[in-house]
Amino acid sequence: MDLQQNKQVYEMPHQLAYYECDDTGHPSMSMLLSMMTMVSDAHCISLGMDTATIQQTGGAWVVTEYDGQLSPEQPTFGDQVILGTRAVAYNRFFALREFWMDDVQHANRYLHLRAIFVFMNLQKRRLMSIPPEMITPFNSPEEKRLPRLDRPSAITTTDPASRQYRVRYFDIDANHHVNNARYLDWLLDPLGGEFLRNHRPTKLVIKYEHEVQAGATVTSQYQLVDNDQGLHSRHVILVDGQVCATAELTWIDN
Amino acid sequence: MDLQQNKQVYEMPHQLAYYECDDTGHPSMSMLLSMMTMVSDAHCISLGMDTATIQQTGGAWVVTEYDGQLSPEQPTFGDQVILGTRAVAYNRFFALREFWMDDVQHANRYLHLRAIFVFMNLQKRRLMSIPPEMITPFNSPEEKRLPRLDRPSAITTTDPASRQYRVRYFDIDANHHVNNARYLDWLLDPLGGEFLRNHRPTKLVIKYEHEVQAGATVTSQYQLVDNDQGLHSRHVILVDGQVCATAELTWIDN
Known part of the structure; x- marks a missing residue:
């Protein structure tokens, strides 16, 4: 692919480290999301928007x-994969980005995700309009309306399974915030080792509502629902009763 | 370096991902130890000893x-580094291995560690003599006595600072055991964000005594000691009163 010709798209090779994989030998969901952040950061840097430039x-x-969707077949640690991303479209406040993880021949797409990004004023901790110099370099189309992503279904039981997690120092990343991939560890850990070893996710929907702060204790609740559309887990992450994230995954037998 | 000529040594390039770095922008101790495991695994594989062969x-x-020692200057996420290892020497039960992380010009050695490895019978959960086919490919010398590594000093206070951590599903790695790098997160988290942001480690000594099992709750205790040799933290990881690991780090101001 000629990056000069298509600034919308960026790909990078990546060799899966054993510590990016869980007990199943395949990459964990939190590490997959971390890799997506890595490739979008690399995309920005390749077009001259490094961390310092963005911070200005x-x-x-x-x-x-x-x-997004996950293939039932997933790579194993040691495997070489291609991480890719495309700046699909944007408007004043929102940017739509697509992500994938393929094998090196692009014969298998292990993961395909869409993501909505906003631009956050770090001092005021609120949305700001996307600075033109942060979005025009991608050459992606400006569109009044962006497609809506799928949303997680709500937990319907009044007595969901629940576990608490204290945010640890090492959940905070080099951007000085609780890494949003860590939410997946809190979401999935309550399902337990037996469930997680014997099922694999084929679909993920997650919506971040409020940032979890360093030092907080999060409550992770979930409900399993087995219906016509298959086995689902519905999740919510709460801090002091406030919803910080909701998510839904679809599972098949391993 | 010609690997054909020197089977004792193995090096690989690695680009530091942002999720291998903590709030300071530098790699976390647990990720550094994970990288050391990655390069020794790669060393084994390069000589025909892959996971399946070892499991046989x-x-x-x-x-x-x-x-080992850490340089006060550490790389930042996005940096390219060289991970290296050398199979130094071995005897019937123990193997000594050396590790390093250098910049790409080998001008700076960011990290230099020594490690003692044993070979564990996975069924009986006890030491076995190292199978010759697992050690002779490295061409390292057999030696009656291996050098002793530095040992951590014991906590002397009767009332050390203490925190509890439940082992999570994602602390278990693709080898189906609690990843020994995770111990570093439990060891260091109790020191708190302010201490960890304002100090950097220059020396690490850790001794693993008993394996922490999935589902356990570990107690992480520490004591800070400021003496002629500088500022030290002494640590112990306990499960049900049994010592699973002891460690000591030396710190300088950041």
């Missing part, structure tokens, strides 16, 4: 939701 | 202790 705007890109 | 022996390599 007083803001930062923040992902607010993901939806 | 009924055993696995297990690290029992590390000691």
Whole structure:
């Protein structure tokens, strides 16, 4: 692919480290989301928008939701994969980005995600309009309306399974915020080792509502629902009763 | 370096991902130890000893202790580094291995560690003599006595600072055991964000005594000691009163 010709798209090779994989030998969901952040950062850097340049705007890109599919067949640690991303479209406040993880021949697409990004004023901790110099370099079309991503279904039981997690120092990343990939560890850990070893996710929908702060204790609740559309887990992450994230995954037997 | 000529040594390039770095922008201690495992795995594989071949022996390599130094200057996410290892020497039960992380010109050595490995019978969960086919490919010398690594000093206070951590599903790695790098997160998290942001480690000594099992809750205790040799933190990881690991780090102001 000639990056000079298509600034919308960026790809990078990546060798899966064993510590990016879980007990199943395949990459964990939190590490997959971390890899997606890595490739979009690399995309920005390749077009001259490094961390320092972005920080000069007083803001930062923040992902607010993901939806997407996982192939039942997933790579194993040691495998070489291709991480890719495309700046699909944007408007004043929102940018749509697509992500994938393929094998090196592009014969298998292991993961395909869409994500909505906003630009956050870091001082005021609120949305700002996307600075033109942060979006025009991607050459992606400006569109009044962006497609809506799938949303997680709500938990319907009044007595969901629940676990608490204290945010640890090492959940905070080099951007000085609780890494949004860590939410996946809190979401999935309550399902337990037996469930996670014997099922694999084929679909993920997650919506980030409020940032979890360093030092907080999060409550992770979930409900399993087995219906016509298959086995689903519905999740919510709460801090002091406030919803910080909701998510839904679809599972098949391993 | 011509690997054909020197089977004792193996090096690989690695680009630091942002999720291998903590709030300081530099790689976290647990990720550094994970990278060391990655390069020794790659060393084994390069000489024909992949996971399947090792498993056929009924055993696995297990690290029992590390000691080493960190440079005050550390790389930042996005940097390219060289991970290296050398199979130094071995005897019937123990193997000594050296690790390093350098910049790409080998002008700066960011990290230099020594490690003692044993070979564990996975069924009986006890030491076995190292199978010759697992050690002779490295061409390292057999030595009656291996050098002793530095050992951590014991906590002397009767009332150390203490925190509890439940082992999570994602602390278990593709080898189906609690990843020994995770111990570093439990060891260091109790020191708190302010201490960890304002100090950097220059020396690490860790001794693994008993394996932490999935589902356990670990107690992480520490004591800060400021003496002629500088500022030290002494640590112990306990499960149900049994010592699973002890460690000591030396710190300088950041």
